[in-house]
Amino acid sequence: MAEPHGDTPAETEFPEVELAKSAIFLDFDGTLIDLADTPDGVDVPADLAGLLKGLNDATEGRLVVVTGRPIEAVDTFLGGYDGHVIGSHGAEERFEGNHTAHELAGSDTVARLGDMVEAFAATHEGLVPERKPTGVVLHFRQVPEQEPQVYSFLSALEQSHEGFELHHSKMAYELRPIGISKDDSIKRIMENERFAGRRPIFFGDDVTDEPALAWIAHQPDGIAAKVGSGETAANYRVHDPSGVRKILAGWIGE
Numbered sequence: 265m266a267e268p269h270g271d272t273p274a275e276t277e278f279p280e281v282e283l284a285k286s287a288i289f290l291d292f293d294g295t296l297i298d299l300a301d302t303p304d305g306v307d308v309p310a311d312l313a314g315l316l317k318g319l320n321d322a323t324e325g326r327l328v329v330v331t332g333r334p335i336e337a338v339d340t341f342l343g344g345y346d347g348h349v350i351g352s353h354g355a356e357e358r359f360e361g362n363h364t365a366h367e368l369a370g371s372d373t374v375a376r377l378g379d380m381v382e383a384f385a386a387t388h389e390g391l392v393p394e395r396k397p398t399g400v401v402l403h404f405r406q407v408p409e410q411e412p413q414v415y416s417f418l419s420a421l422e423q424s425h426e427g428f429e430l431h432h433s434k435m436a437y438e439l440r441p442i443g444i445s446k447d448d449s450i451k452r453i454m455e456n457e458r459f460a461g462r463r464p465i466f467f468g469d470d471v472t473d474e475p476a477l478a479w480i481a482h483q484p485d486g487i488a489a490k491v492g493s494g495e496t497a498a499n500y501r502v503h504d505p506s507g508v509r510k511i512l513a514g515w516i517g518e
C-alpha cells in the first residue's frame with residue numbers, strides 16, 4: 265500500500281509493474297549501492313550490471329541510470345551496462361548511444377576549479393576532492409567538522425566563477441553548471457517518443473533526487489521511491505540499496 269507524502273520511514277509495498285509499459289530511472293550512489301567513506305571506495309555488487317541489463321531488456325531499452333557521477337565513472341563501476349545514462353546531474357548524457365555534454369565540459373575553467381579544490385584539500389586532512397568533466401566536488405564525510413570551511417571555500421569559488429552554482433549533497437558540496445538538473449533531464453527523456461506514455465518509475469535517495477521524485481509522484485501511476493529515511497515527496501519508500509536491488513530483481517523474475 266502506498267504511503268502519502270511526508271517523512272514515512274516504514275517501507276511501502278510496491279504495486280504490480282508491467283516492465284514492457286514502464287520507464288525506469290535509477291539513481292546510483294545510496295540507491296543501487298551503499299555509500300562508502302570515499303567516492304572510489306564503493307562496493308559494487310558483481311551482479312549489478314547484469315541486473316541493469318536484464319531491466320533494460322525487459323523494458324525494451326527504457327532504463328536510465330541517473331547519477332551525479334560522470335558517465336566515465338558509471339562505465340568503470342558498471343562495466344557491461346551500455347544503456348542510457350544521465351550523468352553529472354544532467355550535465356552529460358548517453359542516450360541511444362550518443363554522448364552529449366554541457367558546453368563547459370572539459371573547459372579550462374573546470375580544470376582550474378579542480379586544481380584549486382585539490383590544492384585546498386591538500387592542506388586540509390580528510391577532505392576528498394573529486395573532479396568531474398563539468399565541475400568539482402569536495403567531500404567532508406571523514407571530517408564532518410570541516411563542513412563550514414568547505415562551504416566557505418566553494419561559495420567563494422562560486423562567486424568568482426560565472427556559470428557555476430553550489431549544491432549540497434550527502435557530506436559534500438559541489439560546483440556544477442547553472443541550470444542543469446536530474447529532473448529536467450528525466451522530463452525531457454519522458455517526452456521522447458520511445459518513452460512517452462510509459463509509466464515513470466524513479467528510485468533515489470538524496471536531496472538532489474527530490475525534484476524528480478516529486479515530479480514522478482505526480483505523474484499518472486508514477487512510482488517515486490525514496491531510499492532511506494528523511495523527508496520526501498516520494499510516494500513509496502525502500503530502506504536501503506539491497507532492498508532496491510531485491511525489488512528490481514523480482515521484477516525481472518530473479
Ligand SMILES: O=P(O)(O)OC[C@H]1O[C@H](O[C@H]2O[C@H](CO)[C@@H](O)[C@H](O)[C@H]2O)[C@H](O)[C@@H](O)[C@@H]1O
Nearest residue numbers: 292293299300301302303331332405434435436
Ligand atoms: O546521484 P548519485 O548517483 O546518488 O551520486 C551522488 C554523488 O555520489 C557520490 O558521492 C556520495 O557517495 C560517496 C560514495 O559512497 C560518498 O563518499 C559521498 O559522501 C557521497 O556524497 C559521488 O562521489 C558524487 O560524485 C555524486 O555526485
